[in-house]
Amino acid sequence: MSDALLTVDHLNVGFATKAGIVQAATDITFEIYPGEVLAVVGESGSGKSVTALALMRLHPDNTIVTGDVRFEGRDLLNMSDREMRATRGNDIAMIFQDPMTAMNPVFAVGDQIVETIRVHDSSVSKQEAWTKSVDLLKLVGVPEPKRRASQYPHEYSGGMRQRAMIAMAIANDPKLLIADEPTTALDVTVQAQVMEVLHEVQAETGSAMMLITHDLGLVAGSADRVQVMYASRLMETGTIDQIFYESQNPYTMALLDSIPDLDGLKEQLEPIPGNPPSLLNPPSGCAFRPRCAFAADVCAAEVPARVRVGDQHESRCVRTHELETLVGVTS
Structure with missing residues (x-):
């Protein structure tokens, strides 16, 4: 490059x-x-x-x-x-x-x-x-x-x-x-x-x-590439295919789930619960934690760092490498 x-x-x-x-x-x-x-x-x-x-x-x-x-x-x-x-x-x-x-x-x-x-x-x-x-x-x-x-x-x-x-x-x-x-x-x-x-x-x-x-x-x-932002921070970065088909971030997943499906495979939209946090007084740890379906105690401890999950693909989530398993459990 x-x-x-x-x-x-x-x-x-x-x-x-x-x-x-x-x-x-x-x-x-x-x-x-x-x-x-x-x-x-x-x-x-x-x-x-x-x-x-x-x-x-x-x-x-x-x-x-x-x-x-x-x-x-x-x-x-x-x-x-x-x-x-x-x-x-x-x-x-x-x-x-x-x-x-x-x-x-x-x-x-x-x-x-x-x-x-x-x-x-x-x-x-x-x-x-x-x-x-x-x-x-x-x-x-x-x-x-x-x-x-x-x-x-x-x-x-x-x-x-x-x-x-x-x-x-x-x-x-x-x-x-x-x-x-x-x-x-x-x-x-x-x-x-x-x-x-x-x-x-x-x-x-x-x-x-x-x-x-x-x-x-x-x-x-x-x-060519996509960056997903939430509450002032970059949450996930990757190519189009990585973001749309291989997402490794709960916020990106929630955004994708909230998009209408013209093929009719979704029975109903899945809105993200809650509201974005105040940037004056943000929550402790991960800003998306109060709205996240996969939040755990560790998510409140500190702001997660960006984790590399592949070539050109990074995610800001402490549970990045667990998500594939977690999605299977909750689906």
Whole structure:
């Protein structure tokens, strides 16, 4: 495997509040390699978006960030603001959850793409940048791109705004594209179209992609590797087959059991009992323990470490190597 494009080592992200520190991302360690799609999945509030925003240094002033984040060997967390602005949007780009609030409502979509291009390369004329913005809108499947480039975000449908955000994100041919919930609030048909656009863009530019979503079904045919997050921590990491068919973590198993089965093999859905814990006052030991069907006394003693269970496959559970037997007993 080639050298990692992005290396994240023991990243911690906390928010200082009047009630104390809310630890939103804890001991996050992973790599992204050139050209691959890494999916990050988990329930809302698990720390997926917080991790991505920390990589981009887009967190608020009350944020406490520690750890080591390197992009092509460059230390992102200790870059000057000027260096980070040059990297952000050029080498690393992000597609935000809500394109309506991420785009400026008083500027035409084409003008916003032009600004994205020229802020990183002032030698490009406005006309050249405008022509490229139209080409980008065409690339991502916006109909009548020349006319649409002159329209404002509110004149676009939800799916078209998402496409425009993708066009803006890839304007400078980034090496890493972070897609944060790119299909949120879109119907199933448009979701499929947006994912198809993302893969076409990736094939066109050769970029790597970090796909953040709470929908495991969405990543089944989209990712090379998957990371499952819960209560600020990575719970399991592996290939698509390892996560979907060889899972070695109770939380991942519970997530998979809660997905509707279109083949009709499941008689009913199996929701995960309880609620995610407070990140201000998390439970002792494993954060998933209060909701876990396999919890034991040992699970309350200490936070479990990540255990390697195979090539590219790791799980955070003290009972990882017992699960196959335990599942057979409880089924």
